[in-house]
Amino acid sequence: MKIINIKYLSFLMLITVSSVLYSCKKEYKDPNGAIAADVLSSSKGLTGVAVGLQRVYTVSRPGLLFNSITANGFVTNEVLLRNSGNIPELQLSTGAVDGTNSILFNLWANANKIIFDADNVITNATALADKNYASGLIAYSSVFKALAIGNMSQYWERVPASIGTNVSFISRVEGFNRAIAVIDNAIAVIGANAMSPTFLAQIPAGMDITNTLYALKARYALFAGNYPLALTAANSVDLTKRSSFNFDAITLNPIFEISTSTNNVFQPTDANLGLAGAFVPDAGDRRILFYTTTSTTAPTVRINGFGAAVATAVPIYLPGEITLIKAEVYARTPDLNNALVELNKVITKTAAADPFGVGAALPALTGAYTQQQLLDLIYKNRCIELYMSGLKLEDMRRFNRPATERKRNFFPYPFQERDNNPNTPADPNF
Numbered sequence: 485m486k487i488i489n490i491k492y493l494s495f496l497m498l499i500t501v502s503s504v505l506y507s508c509k510k511e512y513k514d515p516n517g518a519i520a521a522d523v524l525s526s527s528k529g530l531t532g533v534a535v536g537l538q539r540v541y542t543v544s545r546p547g548l549l550f551n552s553i554t555a556n557g558f559v560t561n562e563v564l565l566r567n568s569g570n571i572p573e574l575q576l577s578t579g580a581v582d583g584t585n586s587i588l589f590n591l592w593a594n595a596n597k598i599i600f601d602a603d604n605v606i607t608n609a610t611a612l613a614d615k616n617y618a619s620g621l622i623a624y625s626s627v628f629k630a631l632a633i634g635n636m637s638q639y640w641e642r643v644p645a646s647i648g649t650n651v652s653f654i655s656r657v658e659g660f661n662r663a664i665a666v667i668d669n670a671i672a673v674i675g676a677n678a679m680s681p682t683f684l685a686q687i688p689a690g691m692d693i694t695n696t697l698y699a700l701k702a703r704y705a706l707f708a709g710n711y712p713l714a715l716t717a718a719n720s721v722d723l724t725k726r727s728s729f730n731f732d733a734i735t736l737n738p739i740f741e742i743s744t745s746t747n748n749v750f751q752p753t754d755a756n757l758g759l760a761g762a763f764v765p766d767a768g769d770r771r772i773l774f775y776t777t778t779s780t781t782a783p784t785v786r787i788n789g790f791g792a793a794v795a796t797a798v799p800i801y802l803p804g805e806i807t808l809i810k811a812e813v814y815a816r817t818p819d820l821n822n823a824l825v826e827l828n829k830v831i832t833k834t835a836a837a838d839p840f841g842v843g844a845a846l847p848a849l850t851g852a853y854t855q856q857q858l859l860d861l862i863y864k865n866r867c868i869e870l871y872m873s874g875l876k877l878e879d880m881r882r883f884n885r886p887a888t889e890r891k892r893n894f895f896p897y898p899f900q901e902r903d904n905n906p907n908t909p910a911d912p913n914f
Contacts (some may be wrong), residue, residue, distance in 0.1 A: 540598055707878055802870060808865060
């Protein structure tokens with residue numbers, strides 16, 4: 485990726501963290517603007533850049549949150565296109581997607597921007613005299629850097645090794661391991677110096693930083709096939725706590741803003757969340773009523789759950805995801821008894837027992853199951869528990885689901901990257 489473009493975007497973020505801007509200009513001069521070096525040398529300036537990371541990740545149509553849920557939802561049949569005039573969504577819904585797709589470009593460009601800005605915060609925070617304040621800056625920014633690397637590694641076969649001109653690429657597994665390394669550094673930093681309450685009061689409410697770091701470590705270790713590490717990290721997450729991106733009447737929940745409220749982009753595929761055959765949700769599974777609602781007019785099945793309203797918070801991870809990580813690790817070990825124990829925790833969980841109100845409230849599974857049967861049940865419950873979380877495509881590959889069940893396996897690289905970086909890999913065939 486051309487570093488001059490990333491620097492331009494980053495410089496604008498340093499000037500004002502209240503706007504997300506895009507440009508192809510190669511020069512930018514603002515005699516009245518803040519000097520980047522000055523901004524990055526003060527705790528106030530670094531805090532502004534750090535808070536900007538959450539804005540780039542979550543806000544409106546350009547944000548990684550909306551684009552990850554959208555791209556994943558269409559290619560895995562979680563959601564149904566409502567308007568074929570939305571060309572980027574139409575491409576994803578058919579699988580005939582190319583490097584012109586703006587949803588993929590938003591995913592790619594904003595992930596790179598977040599990595600660039602997070603690196604600036606993490607590097608410059610180490611020079612602050614207040615090590616507790618610096619600890620908070622590093623840990624908070626590391627969450628977004630890890631999420632950005634993780635998102636790219638979920639959707640592309642290879643990801644940039646760094647931010648710069650004509651950068652090389654690494655495998656997606658190396659990408660997950662790089663995200664884990666970012667997280668490990670943050671955990672070490674907050675272990676040495678507790679995060680300052682003063683810093684925590686400056687960032688948007690909702691995120692439990694420590695639990696989020698361990699939850700993301702468990703997620704990406706699982707995706708990288710490092711099962712012992714995934715289990716250790718999952719066991720470090722307090723499942724009674726919430727960690728979320730919060731929204732309000734000014735900063736709207738992007739799923740509600742763009743899709744739920746307009747009914748013009750996508751809605752759930754059906755009342756079974758797009759699942760078929762043995763994976764159709766059980767009768768009485770209360771998660772269906774959580775994630776969907778019904779209408780007397782078309783479409784009769786509509787978004788509920790974490791896209792229900794303007795101010796609905798979106799979890800950074802669900803406690804159920806962490807429990808299902810444990811179940812999957814045990815199933816693959818294999819330790820089938822413990823796998824069933826963990827799976828039953830999700831199956832029997834009630835809404836009242838979950839910090840976000842997600843609960844199947846079904847009877848526990850009993851009897852003997854083979855490893856494959858348990859893996860199928862874990863996959864089924866991940867599809868339901870983590871509906872519209874942006875994780876299903878990764879799950880479909882990891883559980884070796886037939887290619888016919890999805891529209892794409894990996895995404896093509898945006899033309900903006902290919903046109904500017906001769907090291908851009910070949911696009912996948914599927």
